[in-house]
Amino acid sequence: MAARKLRPYFQAHTIKVLTDQPLRQVLHRSDTSGRLVKWAVELSKFDIQYLPRPAIKAQVLVDFIAECTIPQQSITSEAVEIPVVEEITTPGGLVGVEAATPVRTESATVPAEQDVSSEALWEEYVDGSSSKSSCGDGLILTGPENFILDYALRFGFLASNNEAEYEALNAGMNLAVQTRTQRLRAYCDSQLVANQIQGLYEAGDERMIKYLAKVRLLASKFKCFEVIRIPRTENTKADVLSKLAPSGYTALGSICMEFLKKSSIDNKAVEIM
Incomplete structure (x- = not known):
């Protein structure tokens, strides 16, 4: 044509x-x-x-910012208290006013749907892949209005299966924090990782203790956060992404790709506001 x-x-x-x-x-x-x-x-x-066709990394970032950034007026707007007044007629015929309980109302510039989207439940499916030669992660972050983000991470270091699971979980939680969501539910197929976060298992290994502490730090940024273990058969898409990431492809269509030189617990902590 x-x-x-x-x-x-x-x-x-x-x-x-x-x-x-x-x-x-x-x-x-x-x-x-x-x-x-x-x-x-x-x-x-x-x-x-x-x-x-080369990877259009800049376009991926632009699309992500456009879809996930909260409008400026909704951030700067503040709630205003407006007192409700009632007329009172005195015995002498004078009219006065009496202030009732203040009623909180939101500024007119704040879109009503912003509260709904921030309180909406976001979900992420994570999985890690580890071998003697390469490691990688795959995660799918889903939100309101059919928002879906496919994400693949390729490691520049070797990691165990459990460490790869934690890396995927940390990456998904960081993405959710950047979208300013308040409620997140994570699904993974690792029994050890899920039970450690739920407090059913103790983290005895030093690196597992660091990973668990990092997850709890990120979890404190949400009003509601939970991890649910699911069978591997229900986590196939994240599993495919985790195996595709170490393959060396740099252009994966609509899938966001990231290369990690160091593990998240070896990097310096960065506070996300």
């Missing part, structure tokens, strides 16, 4: 097509038939180069 609508440009210039799909292989297959043959013949008239 683009070649037909913009034929003069296609005839005068070299056209570079940035795509994550194998269009060149599809159009040049020897067993191509039907409409693909017609399209291949039609496009062969032009100088078209098919190049891999």
Whole structure:
């Protein structure tokens, strides 16, 4: 369609097509038939180069900020107390006023839906993958209005399965803190991690103690936070992301990708306001 609508440009210039799909292989297959043959013949008239589409990291950040940033007026607005007054007629016929209990009302500039979204329940599914050669995490953060964020983390260090689970949980909690949500529920398939956070198991290892302390610090930033253990069969998407992250791909379509040089407990603590 683009070649037909913009034929003069296609005839005068070299056209570079940035795509994550194998269009060149599809159009040049020897067993191509039907409409693909017609399209291949039609496009062969032009100088078209098919190049891999690079990751648009800046666009991912812009989309995330646009969807998750609270409007400025809702942050600066404050509740105002307006006293309710009643008229009182004295025996002499004079009219006075008596102040009743003040009624709190919100400034008119605060959208009503902001309170609803901040109090809405957000959910995250996390999973970690660990092997002798590489480690990674996968997490899915879901919120109101069908908001879904797929996130993959690739490690520059080796970690155990439990450490990878904690890293995924910490990353998801940090993302939720940045969206200013007040209620978060996390799902993981690690019995050890879930029971340590719930207080059923004690963390005996030094690194597990540090990870548990970091989770509790992040949990204090929510009004409501809980961790629920689920079977691995109900956590397949996060499991796929955790195994895809260490593979070395840098462009995963709509999936956000991050590389961690150090573990979260080895980095200096950063206070998130």
